Amino acid sequence: MALKEGFDADDFKRRMEVYGMDESSIRYEKLYVERDTKIVLSTQKRDKSFVEPHVLRTSDLDTLKRWVGLPDKLFEQHGRCALKCPPVPTNWLPPGIADDVTKGDEPQQKLSARHHEAIGRATYAYLRGPSSAVARYKKNIELHFKEFLVPLWLFREVIVEPGAVLHFGAGMHTLLASKVWVKDGGKISSSGDLTVNCSLLQGA
Known part of the structure; x- marks a missing residue:
């Protein structure tokens, strides 16, 4: 909470x-x-x-963060993390999906259960942690949830x-x-x- x-x-x-x-x-x-x-x-x-x-x-993750998340400024205190940051998923994107998102095209590949779980973790980290740590996943998250x-x-x-x-x-x-x-x-x-x-x- x-x-x-x-x-x-x-x-x-x-x-x-x-x-x-x-x-x-x-x-x-x-x-x-x-x-x-x-x-x-x-x-x-x-x-x-x-x-x-x-x-x-909303379809914008930054708007959602303003509504239900924690401000990024809470995690910075004299250049150090002031609060415990949620874990950031790594290497969870299937091959090609990152490129598809960069081009603005919706990825055609179906995600596995493992990737769905990772998207959930990335979303939580974006909302309840410093968004810059998972900024590269923003478009993927927005495409996944739509709204x-x-x-x-x-x-x-x-x-x-x-x-x-x-x-x-x-x-x-x-x-x-x-x-x-x-x-x-x-x-x-x-x-x-x-x-x-x-x-x-x-x-x-």
Whole structure:
């Protein structure tokens, strides 16, 4: 789970602007998870949520990194890596695919399960690490996924009471709020890749 936190008077407004949102985009003021209960936020039919997310769409990996990843500047401190960087896959491209991408043509070869796994690792390294380390894979990743969809769950305030669970389903999700308060014994969990972007975080 990635966490983006900070606070000042206009902080929440700036955070919403990253996703193309403003005050008029807030459909639900408050999400309250009662003691010893569980709320699931998901786009899967079997886990239908009582609220609807905004669905963000992009085919650009750098835009996706702004939405759900970590800024490159976090990994540089006085010329040294300030955070642990995700591992970078090496030599995972089938022969010819790198050349095809360079020419702007979609590769015709079918990828093996090993290559699919490597693309996933490269994507994670791009989003959650310094993008320059895997910049050569950017076009391959974009061709592979075609379009990235991110459910954005937007609230002004989220409160998770003791013994309560706020769970997010499979896939990428972003929780965007002005304030997130997870009381002792409460929990936020995810079956996929969750980004929590808030102005004020308490108790987690």
